[in-house]
Amino acid sequence: MSLRPTLDFLLYDWLKVGQLGERERFADHSRETFDAVLDTCERIAREKYAPFNRLVDTEEPRFDGEKVILPRATHEAHRAYVESGMVSAAQDYEEGGMQLPYTIEAAANGFFAVASVSIGSSLLTKGNANLLMVHGTGAQKEVFARNEFAGRFTGTMCLSEPQAGSSLSDITTRAVPDGEGFEADPLGPRYRLKGNKMWISAGEHELSENIIHLVLAKIPGPDGKLIPGTRGISLFIVPKKLVGTDGRLTGERNDVALAGLNHKLGWRGTTNTLLNFGEGRYPVRGAPGAIGYLVGRPHEGLRCMFHMMNEARIGIGMAATSLGLAGYYASLDYARNRPQGRPVGPAGKDPSQPQIRIIEHADVKRMLLAQKSYCEGALALLLYCARLVDEQHTGTPEAADEARALLEVLTPIAKSWPSEFCLEANSLAIQIHGGYGYTRDFPVEQYWRDNRLNMIHEGTHGIQAADLLGRKVTMEGGRGLQLLAGRINATIERAIQRPELAAYANQLGQALQQVGAATQAAWATGDPGDALANAVPYMQAAGHLVLAWTWLDVLLAIPADAVREVAVHQGRMRAAAYFYRYELPRIDAWLQVVARRDRTCADMPEEAF
Structure with missing residues (x-):
């Protein structure tokens, strides 16, 4: 299974990225040029990254006393990435860039992360250089940033x-x-x-x-x-x-x-x-x-560094999502080809009957649907955030400011939600493989190990949660959260008009009210200690709300007459159904402890452990 069809649908049918070509900065671009970039990156990832994912896992970097030694495959992959022009893809033509929308750059980098996140795609180099282009002097841009963009x-x-x-x-x-x-x-x-x-x-x-x-x-x-x-x-x-x-x-x-x-x-x-x-x-x-x-x-270093850190957080969310998708694709292929067991019922008790493939078992379908709902939903969210970055840089002043405020609220979720739930997707991929999944004969154990880092780096899960509930939902008088609620309500109003989506719209509206009420209740005493005692459950609930909204908005991009006629759209409908029926109800338990300002954890005496 390939990432490309999902990317094409999300980019062109849902986010309407082709319309960015109407903006002055992207006037030289069209779907044709965007597709050419995606084609190139997909090919490099397939040829230079994917075949060596296991190699770079087993041949770790080593220091010989003078230099760090990496496999030749890493050098060749890095060289191919640099030569593709992707390091400077979003930069001005004058900087040697392509003036590519960040949305397309983020989508293209997904190919590399699915193929081998461990080899990397110069995420930190780009963030480093982008920071210097904003905060550096002319000489610093010329000497350092431009040579980073050039790959030197x-x-x-x-x-x-x-x-x-x-x-x-x-x-x-x-x-x-x-x-x-x-x-x-x-x-x-x-x-x-x-x-x-x-x-x-x-x-x-x-x-x-x-x-x-x-x-x-x-x-x-x-x-x-x-x-x-x-x-x-x-x-x-x-x-x-x-x-x-x-x-x-x-x-x-x-x-x-x-x-x-x-x-x-x-x-x-x-x-x-x-x-x-x-x-x-x-x-x-x-x-x-x-x-x-x-x-x-002097003394403004953290303000400057946040420019790079916020870019990195969206990149980490994309890395977590890509690893989740890699595991999903591997376990889907395995489930379609692995015969084991027989159908439930009288016929299944006859040992002379042939075995069925494990994808025919309801519980395996459950695990595959969970992965699909987590990973494809997260991919949509990350691309939506990337689209907001483009709006921030090229939209009208009012639209740019709105995109900035939305990103303030969404960035902690976009980093942390995929790093938790796409990791769970990797765990389910191992489960589908059974004992084989726990061995190095199959790639899914490596995907889980690679993904486990994403809850830690670029700000741990707890730090992102404290940032979300402690700063982002309250800053500017809660404007970012209000804007998010406005966009969710707009999706609800559109979805309520379609019979097959109306129940989801109502459920989403209830979830939005719950999150809003819990946000107010968390801060009712004005004591940060009370509010932040349950910041992680709050982030989990807010993340589930955002993912449910994302899924519903994605479904609205499917023509009503194609929902049941096209298998890939039916797959999206079923994945959304899984999320609304199995996942969204979980926010009740998370929000209860938030709204009550429960101090079970905060008041636990150290000696009682």
């Missing part, structure tokens, strides 16, 4: 530290001015950094000429002490190898040293590193510390 350099984001984890207010990496005249460097105010960063994906490798690290660090105050909290954080460009203003390597190694490789459960094809900055292993220009260039203003 790759990029990382360096936030977490061993002692701080996700608590960025507790980072201790420090940056001090690099001598007199430090502000006059053409590449930006020059600092010396010293500290340690943990969990840095693609932090060391030989895939590119240089690695551009974006590093959060604190500038000491006049008393030499670090400013506490997040307000003291600044952002720095710290290249692995020093670069001149012409973009050429100077031949000097910066004081950025690999302290170790993390040996992971999954995503083994991508290096994950502990990096030491300024430890003195590579002394540079006769002074201690790694050289870094300030991005933006």
